[in-house]
Amino acid sequence: MTAAVEFQSVSRQFGTGPGAVRAVDAVDLTIAEGSFFAMLGPSGSGKTTCLRLISGFEQPSSGTIRIFGQDVSTIPPNRRNVNTVFQDYALFPHMNVRDNVAYGLRVKGMGRAQRHAKAEEMLALVQLPDYGDRKPGQLSGGQRQRVALARALVNEPRVLLLDEPLGALDLKLREAMQDELKALQQRLGITFVFVTHDQHEALSMADSLAVFNQGRIAQIGTPAEIYDRPRTRFVADFVGSSNVLPPAVTQAMGGPARWASLRPEHTRLAATGPLSGTVTALRYLGAATRVVMKTGDTEIAALVPAGHPLPEPGHSTAIAFDPKDLHVMEDE
Numbered sequence: 503m504t505a506a507v508e509f510q511s512v513s514r515q516f517g518t519g520p521g522a523v524r525a526v527d528a529v530d531l532t533i534a535e536g537s538f539f540a541m542l543g544p545s546g547s548g549k550t551t552c553l554r555l556i557s558g559f560e561q562p563s564s565g566t567i568r569i570f571g572q573d574v575s576t577i578p579p580n581r582r583n584v585n586t587v588f589q590d591y592a593l594f595p596h597m598n599v600r601d602n603v604a605y606g607l608r609v610k611g612m613g614r615a616q617r618h619a620k621a622e623e624m625l626a627l628v629q630l631p632d633y634g635d636r637k638p639g640q641l642s643g644g645q646r647q648r649v650a651l652a653r654a655l656v657n658e659p660r661v662l663l664l665d666e667p668l669g670a671l672d673l674k675l676r677e678a679m680q681d682e683l684k685a686l687q688q689r690l691g692i693t694f695v696f697v698t699h700d701q702h703e704a705l706s707m708a709d710s711l712a713v714f715n716q717g718r719i720a721q722i723g724t725p726a727e728i729y730d731r732p733r734t735r736f737v738a739d740f741v742g743s744s745n746v747l748p749p750a751v752t753q754a755m756g757g758p759a760r761w762a763s764l765r766p767e768h769t770r771l772a773a774t775g776p777l778s779g780t781v782t783a784l785r786y787l788g789a790a791t792r793v794v795m796k797t798g799d800t801e802i803a804a805l806v807p808a809g810h811p812l813p814e815p816g817h818s819t820a821i822a823f824d825p826k827d828l829h830v831m832e833d834e
């Protein structure tokens with residue numbers, strides 16, 4: 503496996519003294535060539551700073567970054583073979599769409615006819631073949647997003663960095679663009695590094711992902727690994743909607759006295775079971791109903807598929823599950 507991007511103990515600190523912020527704190531990661539890699543985490547966890555370190559707009563305070571095996575500490579952004587699609591698209595409002603897309607080629611000194619032909623090719627790729635003469639102000643949000651994508655792809659980067667590229671779109675368009683981006687990545691075979699704070703987006707699009715917390719990587723793995731086997735409470739809480747069980751509850755459920763996670767979809771309601779409590783809430787979700795029961799101070803959610811009998815709030819119920827689905831986590 504060739505690594506497109508490698509971080510070796512990379513840190514980036516802003517400021518000095520007591521007010522200093524370690525935006526990125528001793529991060530190690532490897533992004534495989536041709537993969538769709540997502541960086542997921544709450545606001546301020548260091549995702550964008552990592553992206554800027556890859557692009558070269560930011561320099562590490564310590565550690566080494568390699569792009570296709572080459573140490574890039576002395577390589578400026580325009581010579582890294584990496585392009586970025588920004589959340590706000592950063593299109594030039596006074597230029598038409600074709601010139602926006604061709605901009606990078608103009609900077610490189612490519613002639614007008616050739617760069618326009620290339621720009622048209624890219625606009626066809628992002629399904630905007632007849633939009634070259636428009637100004638960005640005459641486009642919808644989704645169309646602007648595609649132009650930003652075309653403008654980055656025209657440079658034929660080996661790594662494409664995408665910083666919350668779908669953040670400004672409404673849900674429906676966002677889902678359509680997720681499919682489109684994923685298909686485009688597979689077709690082109692370029693390495694995509696995608697920053698998002700949306701766990702559904704990361705889980706559904708990425709080949710592998712890193713979950714960030716306070717400048718560090720809490721876990722790195724495939725979506726299934728992260729979803730089914732969260733390493734820590736933070737990951738279980740942040741990714742999906744798992745039940746996070748304190749040691750006493752895990753023990754009452756037949757596990758060790760450790761923190762554990764149990765997915766609501768891995769539970770069933772039962773008349774009796776190792777753990778019983780009082781139903782506090784029901785939430786209808788269409789294909790299933792989420793039933794929350796409280797035992798002591800701990801709330802546990804179970805998913806009851808449509809068509810199955812539902813308990814009433816205030817009544818007692820028990821939870822049953824397969825012991826293999828009770829996932830014990832590391833201490834943080």
Ligand code: ATP
Pocket residue numbers: 516517523524525543544545546547548549550551552699
């Ligand atoms: P978001 O999802 O909100 O964009 P993020 O995970 O991308 O968040 P970063 O933008 O990487 O987070 O920021 C990480 C931390 O570093 C934050 O505490 C932020 O305030 C700080 N930070 C980022 N850039 C700078 C800077 N140029 N100067 C000082 N602090 C900075």
